Amino acid sequence: MYLDKFEERMLEGELGEAVALAMRIVVKIAEIFSAERLVKIKHAHVSGVSYENIGDEGLEFLEGLAAKGGRFSVPTTVNPGAVDLELWRKMGVDESYVEKQLRIVGAFRRMGAKVTLTCTPYLYEDISPGDHLAWSESNAVLFANSVIGARTNRDGGPLALMEAIAGRAPLSGLHLDENRRPSLVVDFSESSRYIAENGLFSVAGLIVGRLAGNRVPLVRGLGLQRKDVEELKLFLAAVGATGGTGMVLIDGVSPEAPGDMPGEVEKIGVDDVKAELEKYGGSGWDAVVLGCPHLSYEEVASIIEWFERKGRPRSRVYLYTSREVASRLRSDRLEKLNIHLFADTCMVVSNLGAYASRSVATDSGKAAFYLASKGYSVALLPRRKLLEMLVQG
Template sequence: MFRSTDELLKDGVAALKLNSEEERMLEGMGGQTAKKAMELLVAIGEVMGAERMVRVTSAQVSGVSYGNIGDAGVEFLEEWAGNGAKVVIPTTLNPCGMDLERWSEMGIDDAYRSKQIRIIDAFMRMGVSATCTCTPYLVGNHPKYGEHVAWSESSAICYANSVIGARTNREGGPSALAAAIVGRTPMYGLHMEEGRRPTVIIDVEAEVRTRHDFSLLGYAVGRRIGTGVPLFVGITRADKNQLKIMCAALAASGGIALFHIQGITPEAWRYQPQGLDRIQIGASDLEECREVLSSEGDPDLCCIGCPHCSLEEMEEVARMLRGRRVARGKALWVWTSKAVRDEAERAGYVREIEEAGGRVFSDTCMVVCPLEKAGFSHMVTDSCKAAHYVPSTARMRASVADLREAVAMVVEP
């Protein structure tokens, strides 16, 4: 039951003002699923002190892997789909728990597969595009600068806010789905100008050149500050793939959903590096992260693609494998979206990787799939996010290394 405006003001909570269309949805005039979606979003808005809702142009929904949401999640999604829920804005999905075509090659059993297919079917009945990826901006869900969106995958949120300059809070899967159904979300946090201002200055004293360096930098900063909006000083160049992997690390070791880099990211010009606490990050901080994330022993699985590989990254892996073979008893698994995989197939990169003994999977990733079912014991990766989560999600050892070094650990000498 929702409190009245007078009750909210009495308790010192900002009243959430709804327009006439939003009021009608809350009253059920747009259907029961729209009513439930509005109830959820209004409750969040009240808790967070939002004064109004804001229209969003796209959504990206997490909570797609059966391993994450279980039977209760399947039932929730099927109930909403069965009650006629439909999204009203372009909406894409986070990675699910398996490659939708090559699931058996991952060690997935038919029971898991059938539950995962039910999840995908429920989303599709609601009008959600089954582009199961953590990089929606690479497959057509690319907002414009300043647009408000409702995204829920942590690295995609950070990328949208920081690299694109769109505006989204860290939505949960249900709230992102609710926003997709009603086309709006509460206006607070990173949707507001004041929520996007830097809270700390990061003086980068380490040399960062490779994607792995940027991943280590993000992980180090997340560990150090936890949350907030860092303004990076001292980075002279960075491409989108480097920023993509840094976003993932910042969100994994901390709760960072937005950063600025002087001279690189689109909103950084607004802010001067003064008047805030300063933190220095040097080579020793990056090395400490490498040690924290690395286990003893010889890896038997190399995973590349957290976040999902871009076409350029697929080409790089293919190039590294030319004239080489994955060693017996070891494996190289590359993860990407279905759309990028299709492009990579046309370009010949998938063929090169798989002829060398590697495998290219789409729709899923090493973090949300039941990786333990594949029978490996120690994963090496160039992604700090993957190494952060896999020991708990898959109960296997993990290590981090630069891409070239990681690949070399699983190929023949």
């Protein structure tokens, strides 16, 4: 595999132990995928930040890497952790647990990360079509490739960490034109009206992910546009939950042309959508969790505004967003409204059962998929319907 002079020096340890380790791993992966060379990345996003998921082993690895002089050579953001770093007392955890999460955050900060602790870097970072990235949160990867037209593989957290230090990724997979072309069509023209009227884009995503597996699908007839960020987030996150793919070409949204039409066409009817939705019929929920992926400023503001207008919700509502949005919208009013606005974490990577309930309702196909697999009882319902149910007498 070709390495330029500077990359060779990095690999040989001239820039320190951490850079050499990062390069060894990136080069090894590049060789496995038969990449001809590496590509410089503009930005990295690292998952595997929650103490709940990575435990002491992960924490020690990150501290060790920072102590070895590990420094990110490109702007790097990080995924949510296990707790809200301000409101952790409301999350059923003790101080020693929070200490561990803070040590993880500290290690990332020493390595130069912007400690954003959100899974929606695409809402905040300056990412353009054609940019090469090393991202490792599936919903973010899918948004970057499918909506923005940037290029990243669906990396695991540890690989993105090494790529962030090396500033390079293997030139393989979705970094290359030939792997960004669709190999099947998923056609929603028979069900798009039903999906739009009932707000079921999450359900559409669960279906697409399962059909696509690791292939890039071309989604036709869904009726979404580039401006429909809320729906696109829910749709793509759900694709990433049931499928391994890192990209969906969405007719009317994706900036890239699909090229030759694939022969395989799957038509999705109203009955298919209903059948998928019926898998998440959990009843008797006693908390509502919204924000997988993290809610944007506009989404949080409009949910708060809804309850201010219609009155206090009948069950507790948990909202998850970025620190930036939470600090703009948090107020004493929310407590009175039975709304809990959390940042730095989410319903999947925190211990939801400890502070909310093991019986929840959500509008997120991805959260429904992961929480159900952890043994929670989950009802999947469109956001509009949930909000209405919460204020009905």
